Each structure stands twice: as C-alpha cells, then as structure tokens.
Amino acid sequence: MAIIECVPNISEGRRPDVVRAIVDAVEATPGVHLLDWSSDASHNRSVITLAGDAAPLEAAVLTLFERSLETIDLRHHEGAHPRMGAVDVVPFVPIEGVTMADCVQLARKTGEAVASRFGVPVFLYEEAASTPDRRNLEDIRRGEYEGLPAKMAQAAWHPDFGPATPHPSGGASVIGARMPLIAYNINLATDRLDVAKKIAAAIRVSSGGLRFVKAMGIALEDRGIVQVSMNLTNYEKTPMFRVFEIVKREAARYGVPVLESEVVGLVPSAALVSSAEWYLQLAGFKGDQVLEQRMRAAGPRG
Amino acid sequence: MAIIECVPNISEGRRPDVVRAIVDAVEATPGVHLLDWSSDASHNRSVITLAGDAAPLEAAVLTLFERSLETIDLRHHEGAHPRMGAVDVVPFVPIEGVTMADCVQLARKTGEAVASRFGVPVFLYEEAASTPDRRNLEDIRRGEYEGLPAKMAQAAWHPDFGPATPHPSGGASVIGARMPLIAYNINLATDRLDVAKKIAAAIRVSSGGLRFVKAMGIALEDRGIVQVSMNLTNYEKTPMFRVFEIVKREAARYGVPVLESEVVGLVPSAALVSSAEWYLQLAGFKGDQVLEQRMRAAGPRG
Numbered sequence: 001m002a003i004i005e006c007v008p009n010i011s012e013g014r015r016p017d018v019v020r021a022i023v024d025a026v027e028a029t030p031g032v033h034l035l036d037w038s039s040d041a042s043h044n045r046s047v048i049t050l051a052g053d054a055a056p057l058e059a060a061v062l063t064l065f066e067r068s069l070e071t072i073d074l075r076h077h078e079g080a081h082p083r084m085g086a087v088d089v090v091p092f093v094p095i096e097g098v099t100m101a102d103c104v105q106l107a108r109k110t111g112e113a114v115a116s117r118f119g120v121p122v123f124l125y126e127e128a129a130s131t132p133d134r135r136n137l138e139d140i141r142r143g144e145y146e147g148l149p150a151k152m153a154q155a156a157w158h159p160d161f162g163p164a165t166p167h168p169s170g171g172a173s174v175i176g177a178r179m180p181l182i183a184y185n186i187n188l189a190t191d192r193l194d195v196a197k198k199i200a201a202a203i204r205v206s207s208g209g210l211r212f213v214k215a216m217g218i219a220l221e222d223r224g225i226v227q228v229s230m231n232l233t234n235y236e237k238t239p240m241f242r243v244f245e246i247v248k249r250e251a252a253r254y255g256v257p258v259l260e261s262e263v264v265g266l267v268p269s270a271a272l273v274s275s276a277e278w279y280l281q282l283a284g285f286k287g288d289q290v291l292e293q294r295m296r297a298a299g300p301r302g
Numbered sequence: 303m304a305i306i307e308c309v310p311n312i313s314e315g316r317r318p319d320v321v322r323a324i325v326d327a328v329e330a331t332p333g334v335h336l337l338d339w340s341s342d343a344s345h346n347r348s349v350i351t352l353a354g355d356a357a358p359l360e361a362a363v364l365t366l367f368e369r370s371l372e373t374i375d376l377r378h379h380e381g382a383h384p385r386m387g388a389v390d391v392v393p394f395v396p397i398e399g400v401t402m403a404d405c406v407q408l409a410r411k412t413g414e415a416v417a418s419r420f421g422v423p424v425f426l427y428e429e430a431a432s433t434p435d436r437r438n439l440e441d442i443r444r445g446e447y448e449g450l451p452a453k454m455a456q457a458a459w460h461p462d463f464g465p466a467t468p469h470p471s472g473g474a475s476v477i478g479a480r481m482p483l484i485a486y487n488i489n490l491a492t493d494r495l496d497v498a499k500k501i502a503a504a505i506r507v508s509s510g511g512l513r514f515v516k517a518m519g520i521a522l523e524d525r526g527i528v529q530v531s532m533n534l535t536n537y538e539k540t541p542m543f544r545v546f547e548i549v550k551r552e553a554a555r556y557g558v559p560v561l562e563s564e565v566v567g568l569v570p571s572a573a574l575v576s577s578a579e580w581y582l583q584l585a586g587f588k589g590d591q592v593l594e595q596r597m598r599a600a601g602p603r604g
Contacts, residue, residue: 005593033600035593051597095593180593187585244582260585266593269571272578279581280546283489283562291307291337291397291482291568292594295353298335 001296002098004106005035005180006050006057008064009089012072013039013079019046022067029063031056035266044079045088049266051095054106061090061110065118065173073169074145082138084145085171089137091126092177095268096293103177104128108160111175115162118170121152122161125176130160137174145171179212182232182271183264184240186247190256193219196226199250203228203243210246212238225259235271241278269293303598304400306408307337307482308352308359310366311391314374315341315381321348324369331365333358337568346381347390351568353397356408363392363412367420367475375471376447384440386447387473391439393428394479397570398595405479406430410462413477417464420472423454424463427478432462439476447473481514484534484573485566486542488549492558495521498528501552505530505545512548514540527561537573543580571595 012018019039026048027034036049050060065087072086090110092103104127111122129135133156143151148166151157158164159172166172188196196217201207204215212234218227228247232238248258270287277285288294314320321341328350329336338351352362367389374388392412394405409430417424431437435458445453450468453459460466461474468474490498498519503509506517514536521528530549534540550560572589579587590596 003594003597033597035596035600051593051600240578240582258583260583262585263587263591266591266596269575269592269594272592273571273574275578275582276542276574280542280577281560281562283564285565289565289568290571290574291353292305292571292598294337294568295305295335296594298337298353 002053002102003051003095003296004054004057004098004103005093005095006052006061007091007093008048008050008061008087010046010048010064010068010072011044011074011077011079011083011086011088012068013044013046014041018071022064022071023048025067026050026060026064029056029060032060040081042079043081044077045081045083054098054102057092058106058110058113062113062117064090065114065120069118069120069167069170074171075169077145082141082144083171084141084143084148085120085173086167086169087120087173089125090173090175093180094177095180096270096287097297100127100177100179107175107177111161114173114175115159118167119163120167120170121159121163121165121172123172123174124160125174126178128176140174148172179234179236180268180271182235182240182267184230184232184243184261185264186228186230186244186261187220187259188226188228188251188256189259190226190254191219191224192254192256193217193226195251195254195256196228198254199228199247200230202250203230203246210238210243213243235268235274239274239278240271241275304355304404305353305397305598306356306359306400306405307395307397308354308363309393309395310350310352310363310389312348312350312366312370312374313346313376313379313381313385313388313390314370315345315347316343320373324366324373325350327369328352328362328366331358331362334362342383344381345383346379347383347385356400356404359394360408360412360415364415364419366392367416367422371420371422371469371472376473377471379447384443384446385473386443386445386450387422387469387475388471389422389475390443391427392475392477394477395482396479397482398572398589399599402429402479402481409477409479413463416475416477417461420469421465422469422472423461423465423467423474425474425476426462427476428480430478442476450474481536481538482570482573484537484542484569486532486534486545486563487566488530488532488546488563489522489525489561490528490530490553490558491561492528492556493521493526494556494558495519495528497553497556497558498530500556501549502530502532504552505532505549512540512545515545537570537576541576541580542573543577
C-alpha cells in the first residue's frame with residue numbers, strides 16, 4: 001500500500017462548527033486517515049492533515065471542495081494569512097511506496113476533477129507546476145482573492161484547469177505535489193542571538209547554505225536561550241543528520257554547545273531512519289527491514 | 303491498533319509443499335500479516351514471522367497447530383536443531399501500542415487454547431514463564447522430543463497447560479513472550495580477530511558487558527575483516543546507539559576504526575527512531591510524531 005500525505009488549507013478558522021463539519025465529511029471517506037487538523041482564528045484558516053492511497057485521497061479532496069464551497073464565501077472573508085480560494089492550497093506529499101511522479105499525476109487528476117465538477121479554476125504548483133513561474137505558491141497567490149479577476153485576465157495567469165475567471169465565492173485553488181516539510185529547530189546553550197543568526201545564515205540556501213533549508217535565528221526569551229529555527233523542504237536530499245552536524249560544528253566555532261534539537265509536528269519515519277542509518281554506519285540497510293514497513297507492504301488483510 | 307509480532311518455529315524444513323500449505327493456511331487468517339518465512343533443510347525446521355493484533359494472532363496460531371499436527375510427526379523427525387514439538391516454539395513480541403504484560407496474557411490464553419483443543423502439553427517461557435527455571439528455552443527443551451516422557455514424569459516438569467504426557471506425534475510446545483531480538487553486527491577495518499574477540503567480551507553480558515547483549519568475535523575471511531556479531535535482546539534497555547558507541551570506543555583503543563554496522567533481518571522502527579533521537583539530541587520527541595505511527599494509531603478505515 002502506498003502512503004501519500006495530503007495537507008489541504010481552507011479559508012475558514014473562526015467558525016468551529018463549519019470547520020468540524022468539513023473535517024467530519026472528509027474523515028468519513030473510506031481509506032482516508034485523518035492525522036491532524038487545527039484552526040487559526042487570526043489567520044481565519046484551517047489546516048487538515050490526511051493520509052492514504054491515491055484514489056481515497058482524491059475522493060476526500062472532492063468532498064472537501066463540495067463542503068467548503070457550500071459554507072465558505074471569500075467575498076466576506078478576512079484574515080491575516082494570504083489566500084485566494086475557499087479551498088486555498090492542496091499539496092500531495094509522497095511518504096512511502098510512492099514516487100513524486102505519482103503525486104504529480106494525482107495532483108493533475110484531482111485538479112482536473114475539481115475544475116470540471118465545481119467550476120473552480122485550478123493552478124498546479126511546486127513539482128506539479130506546468131511552468132517554472134508557477135512553482136512557488138507565493139507567486140501564484142500574489143494579489144490574493146481580490147486581485148484574481150485582473151490577474152487571471154493576463155495570458156500568463158490562465159489556470160491549468162477550469163474557467164479563466166474566478167469562482168464567485170470560491171476564488172481559485174492551488175493544487176500540487178511537494179516533498180514533506182519538516183519543522184526542525186536546534187536550541188543552543190547560549191543567549192547570544194547573533195550566534196543563532198550567523199548559524200542560520202550559514203545553513204540556509206538563500207545565503208549560500210544547504211539547498212533545502214530555510215532558517216532563521218530567534219531568541220527563546222522565556223528560556224534564556226537562542227534557536228536556529230528551520231524548515232527542511234527535502235529530507236532526502238538535505239537530510240536531518242547533515243543539518244544537525246553542520247549547525248553543531250558552526251556553533252562550536254563560537255564556543256557554543258548544542259543544547260538539544262526538536263521536531264515540531266509530524267516527521268516521516270524515513271527521515272529518522274536515514275539519520276540512524278548514518279550515525280550507526282549501517283551498510284546495505286533496506287527500508288523493508290523495518291518491521292512496520294514490511295507489515296504495510298504485506299498489505300491490509302481482513 | 304496494536305502491533306504484535308509472532309515467530310513460530312515448526313519442525314519441518316525438508317518438505318516444501320507441507321510447509322507451504324501450513325504457511326498459506328496461517329496467512330489466510332483475517333487481520334494477520336505474513337512478514338517472512340524460511341525453511342532450513344539441515345535443521346529440518348521452518349521459521350514463520352507474523353504480525354497483527356492479539357485476537358487474529360491467537361487464531362493464526364491455532365490454525366498453525368491444527369495443520370502442523372496433521373502433517374508433522376516427530377516420531378520420524380531428524381535434524382540438526384534441537385526440538386521437542388511439531389510446533390516447537392511460539393514467542394509473542396510487543397512492537398507498538400502494546401505492553402509486554404499484554405503479550406504474556408496472550409501467550410497464556412493461546413497456550414491454554416492449544417492444550418485444550420489439541421491435547422498438546424504447553425510450557426510457558428521467557429517473560430511468560432511460571433517459574434524462573436522455565437525462562438530459558440534451552441532448559442525447557444533439554445532432552446528434546448525423545449526425552450519428554452521421562453522429563454515430564456518429574457514434578458518439576460509438569461506442563462503449564464495440558465496433559466502430563468507428550469502428544470504422540472506432536473510432542474510438547476513452548477509458548478511465551480519476549481522482546482524483539484535484533485541481529486546487529488559491527489564490522490571492523492582490520493583482520494585482527496583478537497581485537498573482535500576482545501571487544502565482544504567487553505560488550506556482552508556474560509563477561510561483564512551490557513545486560514541485553516550476546517556477542518562473539520568472528521572473521522569474515524572472504525572480506526579480510528573481522529566482525530563483532532551480536533544479538534540485542536532488549537533494545538529499549540540496551541539500545542543500539544549505546545552498543546555502537548561503546549564498540550567504536552573499544553576499537554579505537556586498539557587503533558582500529560569501525561568500517562560499518564549491519565542489521566540482519568527485521569528491526570522495529572522504534573529501535574532506529576530512538577537512535578536518531580539520541581544522536582540528533584531530540585528533546586520532547588513523541589512516537590506519534592512519526593507520521594506512519596500516527597496513521598496506524600488513527601486505525602484502519604474502509
């Protein structure tokens with residue numbers, strides 16, 4: 001069985017009953033596991049984390065659109081987070097037994113179904129993007145819901161699927177495929193914010209560091225320490241152990257020890273297993289030697 | 303959902319059709335995953351690895367006994383491996399979402415059912431043992447099938463369940479609960495066998511080392527290197543990272559680098575995740591942050 005993660009963001013975070021009804025409907029889809037969901041009132045936005053195989057997730061996303069379009073109207077939406085659709089963003093994420101190409105195909109198929117069934121224009125992003133200009137979510141979403149009519153009138157911003165004008169209440173949606181994102185922080189045993197900022201600059205791609213690291217240095221004032229706060233956007237190509245070892249080495253240059261690190265939220269098993277493999281110098285290790293993975297590969301029974 | 307591993311050993315390894323029929327019958331049990339099976343002709347013995355929740359595994363083991371007793375007759379059995387039953391040993395192993403106490407209870411319940419349904423005497427061993435004398439499999443099995451009538455006539459060797467005389471063709475069976483066993487080897491970049499033997503002596507419990515390590519030093523002659531070959535019998539109390547770090551340190555004392563390590567066969571996810579946690583200095587990490595574990599906890603759907 002393949003495991004794909006799907007993390008839809010919807011533009012409603014202030015009416016718990018509305019969000020709950022949408023989540024319940026999605027969770028009821030056979031073959032879909034609800035892993036997490038949370039609402040942010042100031043953002044007026046909710047994030048739902050699902051997992052399952054391709055066909056169940058496609059069905060769940062169609063249900064999500066159906067229910068969201070019934071109850072969310074962007075003409076009356078405000079919140080701190082940029083958005084352009086009632087269902088704003090839907091990434092598909094390969095976890096196990098599935099390739100990125102499979103997730104790109106799933107994004108295209110789901111996008112096409114959403115556009116034809118609900119008349120919502122769909123833009124494909126990240127690995128599923130049809131042009132390099134559409135890889136970054138921020139570029140697609142710039143101008144937000146209110147700017148959609150003008151933006152979509154430009155030839156460069158015709159959607160990948162669906163009408164060339166926004167859905168009146170539902171706006172437009174962004175659907176795509178990306179690697180899992182790991183929120184990974186390393187805490188330093190010092191209150192020197194300059195050290196955390198220097199290390200963040202050394203490790204992040206934007207200032208010359210590792211390709212799939214976003215980082216900033218922040219103070220944890222209640223604890224009197226500082227943190228290199230990171231997002232790892234491709235743990236296969238920029239693995240956790242390498243990030244940890246480089247940050248530790250950079251910190252040592254300033255005479256600062258690493259206190260601890262932390263993962264916020266979920267992490268795919270493979271990201272931790274590959275770290276164990278590296279530190280233990282495991283040779284010839286295969287993922288299906290992990291008992292639970294072998295069990296999943298054996299498939300559901302009864 | 304709980305994950306329990308069950309690793310029955312049966313006394314047949316020379317008739318592939320017989321073993322295959324038993325394995326097929328066991329695999330057909332709803333809720334049971336067949337992870338692996340292999341036969342050894344010189345041992346005349348097969349090892350089957352199953353996983354699932356308690357009730358399905360109990361049903362699978364009863365099917366295993368039914369089929370094995372029909373087709374295996376210890377009166378005509380010979381092989382290099384010591385044995386006393388057609389179904390020789392059945393350990394239940396806690397993997398995830400289940401305690402050792404649960405597995406002990408499952409071993410008792412299954413043992414009772416086997417004895418009452420098939421008239422096979424059952425001895426409980428390891429964590430399920432009724433007395434300290436019965437913890438070790440070797441002690442229970444000493445004398446083998448041929449010695450059972452005399453051994454069981456002693457009060458000290460009355461079975462935990464079932465008749466006080468062996469089953470004519472099926473002998474007696476040993477059922478119990480134990481931690482997962484990890485076959486873990488560390489290869490040294492040297493051909494000095496004395497170094498591997500000294501390190502094995504340093505790390506194994508029998509000569510003063512870690513509580514849950516069995517170890518020996520051997521030569522890998524085709525590769526011109528030596529190996530510390532180990533069984534880790536409780537990865538929670540004697541974790542892989544500690545074993546690796548101590549062996550690495552001992553090797554350094556002889557000027558020998560660690561070349562690599564290897565896991566033979568299956569390893570529970572938690573054994574690798576705890577190693578990643580230690581090396582990455584992860585603070586406050588919880589198992590249900592592993593995406594796949596969260597997914598299993600969410601339970602099967604549809």
